[in-house]
Amino acid sequence: MKIRAHHLLCVLGFQGLGYSPEFIKKMTQVKRIIETSSRLPVKILNSCDEICSACPNQQNGRCQKGEYSHKRVKETDEKVLSVLGLKSLDILSAGKLLKLIKKKIDSFQKLVKICGICGWRETCTYYTGLRKKWQKKEGRYET
Numbered sequence: 001m002k003i004r005a006h007h008l009l010c011v012l013g014f015q016g017l018g019y020s021p022e023f024i025k026k027m028t029q030v031k032r033i034i035e036t037s038s039r040l041p042v043k044i045l046n047s048c049d050e051i052c053s054a055c056p057n058q059q060n061g062r063c064q065k066g067e068y069s070h071k072r073v074k075e076t077d078e079k080v081l082s083v084l085g086l087k088s089l090d091i092l093s094a095g096k097l098l099k100l101i102k103k104k105i106d107s108f109q110k111l112v113k114i115c116g117i118c119g120w121r122e123t124c125t126y127y128t129g130l131r132k133k134w135q136k137k138e139g140r141y142e143t
């Protein structure tokens, strides 16, 4: 399987919402495979993947969600690769990748730097889960 780096995080936080029925179907499929096939080799990309191929925002191999989306999502991929100590086209098993992500991106502060102003933050359990932990630790109330 090939997956763009930041989609690894999105898949972990995916709760069945998305840009179109085809996109949701693909995300559901990729999430199930990544989370249940720990030996599966996964090639990490900093470009469009099969999730993008099922997304209505993808055109000609580029993310066209907004004017600057192609550049912005590539930068997000690079941030994830850098935090994980990987480079584009590296191949790891799904199990090792998930362990690495949970080890290296284990705080809300780290995730905020990666996700920026992603519009799915409130429905992404990876994001809301780490935020909740941070709020609890800081003794803050949920907003």
Ligand code: SF4
Binding pocket: 006, 009, 010, 011, 013, 114, 115, 118, 119, 120, 121, 124, 126, 127
């Ligand atoms: S907040 Fe957005 S970019 Fe970050 S992991 Fe969730 S869906 Fe992906």
Ligand code: SF4
Binding pocket: 048, 051, 052, 053, 055, 056, 057, 058, 062, 063, 064, 065, 069, 073
């Ligand atoms: S085309 Fe853009 S919005 Fe769609 S899945 Fe790919 S990166 Fe996300």
